[in-house]
Amino acid sequence: MIDGNTFIDCTTGPVVGFSNASGSNATQWVKHKNVSIANNTIIDNTPQSGQPLFLLTWIDKLTVSGNKHIGTRARAIEQRYCSNVNITGNEFASYVQDGMTINEGGTAAELPWAGTGVSTNIKVQGNTIQSANIAGIRLANGLKRVAVTGNVIEKVGVGGVAYPGIYMLSGPAGATIEGNLLDGTTGNMLFGVDVRSGCTGIIIGDNQVTGGAPYSHAGTGRLAAGGSGTPLSVIVAPVGSTWGRTDGGAATSFYVKETGAGAATGWVAK
Structure with missing residues (x-):
């Protein structure tokens, strides 16, 4: 448990980092268990644009909750190959890449695990992301059983190229995205939610989207939402x-x- 700490100007890497738990190749790896990162304050007086706040890989039963970040990083969270995850109630500040990236991929040794169901049961709920040069939340590759609900995402695409508030691509399966507030009145938001082809069983419910086109869902599943104007x-x-x-x-x-x-x-x- 990493709880209730204050970190100031951690300049050599992520503030918290977990990698594969054992072994030199993917066939030997096992997951860390029961990791909690909660109620910490991280202050970057000097921007750390090359490092994520939390680098989290190969964890089962992961909780990231109630943390607050002040300053600039590459991403708030970079997460790969984790299961039974709750990311809730965090306040994240300013990011030169995505606010959060949750995916599979990584090193050549990790890639054989992509799409095998290692990354499953992931909840991202009630977080605030204030600014991101790219997307607010990116969900990619072989994720399964994902819920993204009740988050506030402001000012995406501030690097000059338009990006979605929530961006799903390259094969996630079984996800629900609803109840999020996606504010593109400043920045450069392409869509509130953008689901690309190859994503399966994705349900998009109502989200509050301002300052950009609300939805693009090119995967399978269903959109059940509404707003002003014809969808045609x-x-x-x-x-x-x-x-x-x-x-x-x-x-x-x-x-x-x-x-x-x-x-x-x-x-x-x-």
Whole structure:
């Protein structure tokens, strides 16, 4: 347990780092168990733009909660090959890459594990990310059973290139994304939530999105959300998705996606 500490200007690497627990190659690796990183304050008076705040790999039963970061880092969290994860109630500041990156990949020795179900049962809930040059939260590769709910993400794409608030790509399976506040009124937000093709079983519910296009869902699963305006030619979503139009009228207040998976076509007003 790493709890209740204050870290100031840690300049040589991540403030907290866990790597593979044993062995020189992937066939020998086992996971760390029961890791808690909670209620710490991290202050970077000098920007540490080359290092993440927390580098977390090969952990089962991981909790990251109630931490506060003041300053600039590469990322708040870089997490790979972890299971039974709760990332909750943290206040994260300013990042020159993504606010959080949760994925599989890494070293050549780790890659044989990608897509094998090592990274599963991951909850990201109630966190605040104030600024990121790229995406607020990036979820990539073979993640399974992920929930991203109730987070506040502000000012993404501040490096000049437009990026999503929540970005999912390269094969996550079985995820729910809902109840997040995604504020793109400053910065350069491409979409509130962007799910790329190859992601499967992804459910996007209602999120509060300002300052950017709300959704693009080119994977499989369903979008069940709403907002102002017609989704036709605007919202990419899987067949079977629904859209409640808040400024609609008779026969234009509810839309069902009937055709055109992976495109913004096929929305029919009911």
